[in-house]
């Protein structure tokens with residue numbers, strides 16, 4: 027049973043095939059939960075599935091996701107041309123493998139990996155798989171060091187902010203590593219050097235720093251964290267590496283904040299992941315992980331398989347997947363180049379900052395971030411407004427806008443926010459339409475609040 031099972035589907039539920047497109051002799055219904063006995067024509071099957079999907083949200087109005095919702099038609103064409111190539115068959119599809127290799131090199135260069143053997147890495151299905159691989163490498167290296175010194179290896183831990191994306195929680199649970207989270211406090215909503223160091227000890231496999239936070243789009247101070255760890259090691263403390271989860275920032279900072287030092291320019295940074303399908307501008311799912319050098323990636327995590335012909339090193343959790351996303355990533359890199367990416371990301375940032383400023387002027391909203399790091403910002407509703415962020419989110423949904431509302435993490439669970447992710451394709455025009463809709467919905471909400479007795483309102487809101 028899928029995890030998102032909808033309880034109201036009876037076992038014999040069917041989809042009626044509209045006579046509009048049923049062809050003569052075709053069945054009139056398709057069972058929802060059983061394999062149909064007979065066949066449909068491709069046209070009818072297409073129409074049934076196509077119509078089911080009409081009720082999905084409009085991807086372009088989805089301000090919740092970080093994931094790419096627009097690509098050139100030429101990119102789509104390349105993707106459909108390469109859907110049938112299995113990315114793992116590197117011997118059969120050497121040119122797809124070559125494009126993957128070039129992408130890794132380009133990213134390693136963008137993140138300032140230097141030297142003859144600098145920058146080894148691979149594509150993944152997304153940042154989550156990339157985080158698993160990078161986390162495993164940290165764990166392996168820590169264990170090798172401990173074993174060599176004759177020390178116990180049974181209680182590894184990973185230090186990070188409570189704001190990390192769920193993939194780090196998963197990494198710790200799946201691979202038996204104790205997560206050590208720094209809670210949020212006051213105005214501090216992510217990891218800092220001062221808060222990370224006290225949690226580090228000889229069993230810390232690494233510190234995971236985020237660029238930037240999914241919670242509010244802010245960057246964690248990677249350089250300060252790295253400097254504090256240098257100092258810890260220099261004063262005889264444990265020698266702890268840094269992994270940077272740059273799921274979004276890996277494709278933003280090099281273009282918009284080129285002077286920000288967060289990457290392999292810092293000696294402590296041993297690996298970096300990014301999501302090709304976020305600001306890498308590729309449809310889901312593709313991610314990347316790059317290690318500083320061979321030494322950062324333990325040899326025994328790499329498997330050599332020979333049953334596809336040749337001997338191919340692989341480091342991945344899964345095996346087969348389409349090569350189309352890797353092809354599309356290479357397309358974007360050569361199509362846009364540095365200047366193209368800079369222009370796209372700058373437009374996102376300009377729109378995000380403009381939108382944030384307009385929202386701040388509406389009155390009941392207070393910005394936590396303004397889009398000046400990631401083109402992402404979070405804002406709260408005035409506690410005296412009489413309505414919540416959830417009401418605002420619901421109200422915007424009426425017009426098709428998807429703006430998520432959620433509560434922050436410990437110790438700021440009592441604060442709830444709305445978050446807007448500005449992506450390629452979100453124009454100034456759309457942003458002005460959103461401000462108009464927000465203005466109107468806020469005045470309607472205000473009206474509802476004054477018109478309803480308090481007890482009634484409570485019931486309505488919960």
Ligand SMILES: *Cc1c(COP(=O)(O)O)cnc(C)c1O
Nearest residue numbers: 152153154191193240271273301
């Ligand atoms: C989105 C995100 C992830 C997970 O990435 P996927 O590519 O969706 O697997 C991990 N970390 C951060 C900071 C993210 O924003």
